[in-house]
Every structure is written in C-alpha cells, then in structure tokens.
Amino acid sequence: MNFSSVPSYGAVMLIPILFFPLSKILSGCICRMLQLEYLDLYLIHWPLSAKPGKIEFPVPKDELLAMDFNSVWVAMEDCQRFGLTKSIGVCNFSCKKLENILSFATIPPSVNQVEISPLWQQQKLREFCKSKNIVVTAYSPLGAKGTRRGTHEVLDNETLKEIANAHNKTVAQVCLRWALEQGLSFVVKSFNKERMRENLHIFDWGLSLDDYKKINEIKQRRLLPKLEMVSPNGPFKSLEELWDGEI
Numbered sequence: 001m002n003f004s005s006v007p008s009y010g011a012v013m014l015i016p017i018l019f020f021p022l023s024k025i026l027s028g029c030i031c032r033m034l035q036l037e038y039l040d041l042y043l044i045h046w047p048l049s050a051k052p053g054k055i056e057f058p059v060p061k062d063e064l065l066a067m068d069f070n071s072v073w074v075a076m077e078d079c080q081r082f083g084l085t086k087s088i089g090v091c092n093f094s095c096k097k098l099e100n101i102l103s104f105a106t107i108p109p110s111v112n113q114v115e116i117s118p119l120w121q122q123q124k125l126r127e128f129c130k131s132k133n134i135v136v137t138a139y140s141p142l143g144a145k146g147t148r149r150g151t152h153e154v155l156d157n158e159t160l161k162e163i164a165n166a167h168n169k170t171v172a173q174v175c176l177r178w179a180l181e182q183g184l185s186f187v188v189k190s191f192n193k194e195r196m197r198e199n200l201h202i203f204d205w206g207l208s209l210d211d212y213k214k215i216n217e218i219k220q221r222r223l224l225p226k227l228e229m230v231s232p233n234g235p236f237k238s239l240e241e242l243w244d245g246e247i
Contacts, residue, residue: 038085039085042080044090046092049064080107089111089112090111091113094125094243095244098134108132118160118174119157136185137187138185141154141175141188155171160174172188
C-alpha cells in the first residue's frame with residue numbers, strides 16, 4: 001500500500017470502549033474533533049477493551065476488559081466502508097492475535113504498529129505480516145529515551161555506537177537506516193529541530209554486511225513490555241499471555 005498518495009490527515013488510535021459502536025465514535029466524535037471528513041488510518045491501539053466512563057491512559061488495571069475481536073473488527077470495517085477512514089489496522093498484535101482477526105475479517109488489517117528496534121527486531125512477526133500483506137510500522141525505534149515509558153538502551157548501545165562512528169553518523173540515524181532497509185515504516189518523535197533534520201539524513205548511505213553481522217548479534221529483548229496491561233483480574237494475567245510468548 002502506498003500511503004504517500006493519500007492526503008496527510010494522519011492516524012488515530014483507540015482502545016475500544018465496551019459495547020459502544022466504534023463507527024459512531026469515529027463519525028460522531030473523532031472526525032468532528034479533528035475537523036476532518038475522514039482519516040487516513042484508524043488503528044486499534046491495544047488488543048483489549050476498557051470499561052466505559054472517564055478516558056485514561058494507561059487504562060487503570062481494574063478497568064481492563066477482554067476485547068470482543070469479532071464485533072470490534074466488524075465496526076472497524078464499517079468505518080472503512082462508510083468512507084470515514086481510508087485504511088484500518090492494529091497495534092501491539094502478536095502473530096496469534098493477527099491470525100484471530102484474519103480468520104473472520106473481510107477487510108484485513110493494513111498495518112500492525114509494534115515496538116521494533118535493532119534491540120527488538122521481531123523477525124517472526126515481521127515475516128508473518130509480510131506473508132499476509134500487512135505493513136509493519138515500528139514505534140519507539142530509538143527506544144523513546146526521555147519519555148515516561150522509554151529506555152536509554154537503544155541509543156546507548158555500544159555496538160550501534162561503533163557502527164555510527166564508522167559511518168560518521170548518529171546512533172539514531174543508524175537505527176532509522178536499519179529500519180528503512182528492513183522495509184519498515186516507522187514513527188519517530190522529536191521536538192528538537194536539529195534532531196529532526198538528522199533523522200532525515202538516512203537516504204544517501206547504507207549499512208554494510210559487517211554492520212548487519214554486528215546488529216544481528218545484539219541480544220534481543222522487548223524493551224517496552226507494558227506491564228501496565230497485565231492484571232490478575234484483566235484479560236491478560238501475564239506478559240506471556242499479552243504477547244503470546246513473543247517476548
């Protein structure tokens with residue numbers, strides 16, 4: 001799918017509210033709030049639901065509920081059919097959860113947005129998505145350092161620093177170039193103008209086979225496990241359940 005040909009109205013994510021029709025949320029609230037006729041991309045933020053009422057994020061653990069995958073996805077498909085969004089997709093879905101959606105979907109997810117960086121490459125999930133024509137978008141490709149949920153481990157990784165020095169680039173540029181060469185789309189955020197400029201300077205050079213050998217030897221670990229989505233009384237009792245063993 002070529003998203004570059006679509007007007008840049010951006011993407012919106014949601015956590016489904018139990019028993020509330022998603023098509024009405026989008027048509028009656030989100031589009032009016034954003035003053036848009038339609039969205040480019042509408043995503044399910046997490047494979048769970050929340051009790052209706054006050055909107056908080058992270059969702060309080062006592063308000064986490066199991067998501068009705070079928071009814072939620074049918075409503076997402078309605079949003080696309082009604083012309084309220086050009087594409088629909090998911091975030092933080094494992095291979096198993098994607099298989100569940102694909103087993104009944106008439107419009108398959110266009111995108112799966114998940115944590116990916118050189119320290120958490122998600123090869124199995126990426127291969128699965130490729131086989132199903134699902135675009136993979138990497139969030140926190142630099143580790144989200146400096147944020148409440150982030151980690152310094154990506155930008156402080158010694159292997160990535162070594163590669164960056166060899167190319168006279170920053171670690172951030174190495175990470176983004178790696179993601180680009182993997183065929184990933186990616187979401188990187190900065191409020192620093194100089195870093196924004198640096199993030200664009202990834203198109204006129206490339207990583208070597210030796211670089212890839214070093215990157216592939218980096219120990220893999222999910223850096224943002226999302227313990228706040230795990231609850232003894234919620235739909236996921238452990239990280240194993242949340243990620244279906246992909247941790």
